Amino acid sequence: xxxxxxxxxxxxxxxxxxxxxxxxxxxxxxxxxxxxxxxxxxxxxxxxxxxxxxxxxxxxxxxxxxxxxxxxxxxxxxxxxxxxxxxxxxxxxxxxxxxxxxxxxxxxxxxxxxxxxxxxxxxxxxxxxxxxxxxxxxxxxxxxxxxxxxxxxxxxxxxxxxxxxxxxxxxxxxxxxxxxxxxxxxxxxxxxxxxxxxxxxxxxxxxxxxxxxxxxxxxxxxxxxxxxxxxxxxxxxxxxxxxxxxxxxxxxxxxxxxxxxxxxx
Numbered sequence: 001x002x003x004x005x006x007x008x009x010x011x012x013x014x015x016x017x018x019x020x021x022x023x024x025x026x027x028x029x030x031x032x033x034x035x036x037x038x039x040x041x042x043x044x045x046x047x048x049x050x051x052x053x054x055x056x057x058x059x060x061x062x063x064x065x066x067x068x069x070x071x072x073x074x075x076x077x078x079x080x081x082x083x084x085x086x087x088x089x090x091x092x093x094x095x096x097x098x099x100x101x102x103x104x105x106x107x108x109x110x111x112x113x114x115x116x117x118x119x120x121x122x123x124x125x126x127x128x129x130x131x132x133x134x135x136x137x138x139x140x141x142x143x144x145x146x147x148x149x150x151x152x153x154x155x156x157x158x159x160x161x162x163x164x165x166x167x168x169x170x171x172x173x174x175x176x177x178x179x180x181x182x183x184x185x186x187x188x189x190x191x192x193x194x195x196x197x198x199x200x201x202x203x204x205x206x207x208x209x210x211x212x213x214x215x216x217x218x219x220x221x222x223x224x225x226x227x228x229x230x231x232x233x234x235x236x237x238x239x240x241x242x243x244x245x246x247x248x249x250x251x252x253x254x255x256x257x258x259x260x261x262x263x264x265x
Contacts, residue, residue: 027070034063116230116261124218124258126195126208133253135205139181139198140234140254146199149179151238158247161240171239171250178233178257186210186229186260192218195258197232208256225262233257 041056128136143149151174153161164172183204184197193210213221221227236254240247 027067027075030063030070031067034060034067037063114230116228120263121230121259121261122214124210124214124260125212126256126258127211128208128256132207132209135198136207136234136254136256139205139207140179140237142199143179143182143234148182149234150175153240161247162242165240165242171241171252173235173237173239173252175235175237176239178235181207181232181234181256184229184232186227191222193222193227195229195232195256197256208258210258210260213260213262221262224265226265228261228263230259230261231257 037056038060041053041060044050044053044056140149144151153172153174154176156164156172156176161172181197183200184195185201185204187194187196189209194206195208195210196204197207198204210218212218213225213227233256234254235257236252239250239252241250242248
């Protein structure tokens, strides 16, 4: 059984398999293997090897206990009151689940430019010329060097990525759903709007200009609304597209996804 688990883990390592799905497979195999341990224990007792049989029976009970916990954890959304896993994790030096959850929720993400009501925010089309594109690429590379640019496809498995692409998306980027600019601001320039951004205010450069706000040209939007930048997120770079058999890697220019808040003049 251990050999089968080792082989399975080895071959699944070639694929970007969802962790929960892998846990479900291992739980089923462990449960099946546990009954083989029970079979060996019974046979040893029948043959007079009582001590060895008793040890195998005890092992069966222990494995069955953790197998049941895994089944509950991976196949349902329920919890078990008599779960001693957190205590074992604490003894082995791990962090209890409650503490981990507290850490995750203690510091929620707050956008740098504040919070806006969803109904007061519109997506904007941001375009970049060659100079702006070079600045945007430089910022993306700086974020990668500082470890702030995730490239794990948001933990999505290959199946999840294929489903995302099948939903009408041409590409899924490694930094999906995007990397927020650490600093950004909106400025009025030549009757339009430009986005300045970078690692901080000191090094901020013009990285894009606004072409449309919602379905309106920016010039028309400025006549009717006061506009404020709500978010600026970098997308692009390394990504996956659908191939004939599986996912294929691609590289696209970096882009800026911008949302603008508006207020009637």
